[in-house]
Amino acid sequence: MKRVLAWILLVGFIFLLVNIFTFKFLIGPSVMVYILAIVLFIFTNKPYNSKSNEAEKDKV
Numbered sequence: 001m002k003r004v005l006a007w008i009l010l011v012g013f014i015f016l017l018v019n020i021f022t023f024k025f026l027i028g029p030s031v032m033v034y035i036l037a038i039v040l041f042i043f044t045n046k047p048y049n050s051k052s053n054e055a056e057k058d059k060v
Contacts, residue, residue, distance in 0.1 A: 013037060 016037075020030050 016030060016034055019025055020027065020034060
């Protein structure tokens with residue numbers, strides 16, 4: 001289910017970029033949605049913990 005949602009969001013994001021750079025239809029709201037997507041990505045993106053980091057934590 002998460003993969004399907006991720007693909008839908010990716011396609012929507014691509015359509016948003018195409019709209020901003022080519023069609024310029026409702027450019028103000030489109031730019032606001034683009035900025036919102038960037039801000040949400042920055043604040044909700046969790047850092048990736050590799051197994052090597054977990055092994056180092058266990059040693060300490």
